[in-house]
Amino acid sequence: MHYGYMACFAVAISWRLGSKVRFDSVKERFINSRKANRLRGYKRRAPYTV
Numbered sequence: 001m002h003y004g005y006m007a008c009f010a011v012a013i014s015w016r017l018g019s020k021v022r023f024d025s026v027k028e029r030f031i032n033s034r035k036a037n038r039l040r041g042y043k044r045r046a047p048y049t050v
Contacts, residue, residue: 013039 010023013036022031030036 009040 006023006025006028010021010030013030014021016039017033017035021033021036023029024031029040
């Protein structure tokens with residue numbers, strides 16, 4: 001299940017950037033894309049924190 005939603009997030013980030021991205025599923029980071037890696041996480045507002 002974990003890898004299923006990671007693929008969905010990768011597609012969504014690719015769509016937002018308007019370009020193709022490559023994703024390393026072991027490291028859970030995008031390859032050679034700082035913009036895409038910045039979009040992987042976001043600051044959550046209280047009380048919804050991790």
